[in-house]
Amino acid sequence: MPLAQLVFEPAEASLVDFVTADALLAGPGTIGEIQVGSNAAELLQIESDTADVLLAVVTAESAWLHRGAMEDDCEPQPWLELSFLTALPVLTGQGEWVQVQLPQGSSGLLRNSEVSQRRQVLGAAVSSANGRHAGRIIVEEAKRYLGLPYLWGGVSSFGYDCSGLVYSMHFAAGFLIPRDAADQALEGISVEREDLTPGDLLFFAYEEGKGRIHHVGIYAGGGRMVHSPRTGRCVELVKFDESYELYFEYCATRRYWS
Known part of the structure; x- marks a missing residue:
């Protein structure tokens, strides 16, 4: 089951200017118009169900998610600041950037230097x-x-x-x-x-x-x-x-x- 389908559910929430790791994997939080909830048992299930999904995990203290796609000619624009340990599925990667899947089905870009690409969040x-x-x-x-x-x-x-x-x-x-x-x-x-x-x-x-x-x-x-x-x-x-x-x-x- 794709990560986005597993942990994200639509809810009424306003756009915020940052997203935290607990919003994505480790607990309740908000990203854009998506409200999520997770506990330890759910996180372990995520680990199991996404074993074959390549994830980009933020290893910098924080990292900016940029608007844009790998094939765009224009310079990617900063959009949301992501916390340490935020994890998003990788779509593709090349050079300076890695393109990641967002909960609502869209995508964004993260700098390769600020993430670690792995097939599990824990243990790496x-x-x-x-x-x-x-x-x-x-x-x-x-x-x-x-x-x-x-x-x-x-x-x-x-x-x-x-x-x-x-x-x-x-x-x-x-x-x-x-x-x-x-x-x-x-x-x-x-x-x-x-x-x-x-x-x-x-x-x-x-x-x-x-x-x-x-x-x-x-x-x-x-x-x-x-x-x-x-x-x-x-x-x-x-x-x-x-x-x-x-x-x-x-x-x-x-x-x-x-």
Whole structure:
């Protein structure tokens, strides 16, 4: 089944000036006049049903979708800004450009230098890697967004919340994990504090770690953590010690990349 038929359904929505990765594959969102919804189970089904479809996956922090076609003589014009990890089916590619299929049946152009062409969204970044190397990929992907303002509910490179950053950086490294912090803390491999390795997830809960989980970050090695803290702040690298404001709310560590 073509990707567009599988994940896009018509809905009343106004044209927006950007489209996020969650709008296309990872969750609810809007592109043009198309409203979509997706969860982890649906995404896995997409992976299965599009196994033979070549996808252009945005690997730059963002990429502009251009109006035009490969055969046009005029210069392609920027149209929509796409988020990191946005994936669209490839129609054809040549030189600087790759032509991609859009949900409504039309097409657009992306720069080859800003995408990776692959037949799966998941797994490509670590297809030949495992163990500690995979964890470090997660950390390095997260560091690309240092300074990006926090966005509540954000799961794209236009803004992340704490668990959205964790979810997306694992996705970039080839791992599909739960979207929300409380659910992320229930799965994966439990890790003792003294065994922390880059790529592990650090969870924080109210009542000095005994209450409800409300925050998650990625252990970056060297006693540091990369995370998206809260509204008004940006993705940052902090020391995971008593100087960190939530240090005494630490409650658990989970590892998904092992």
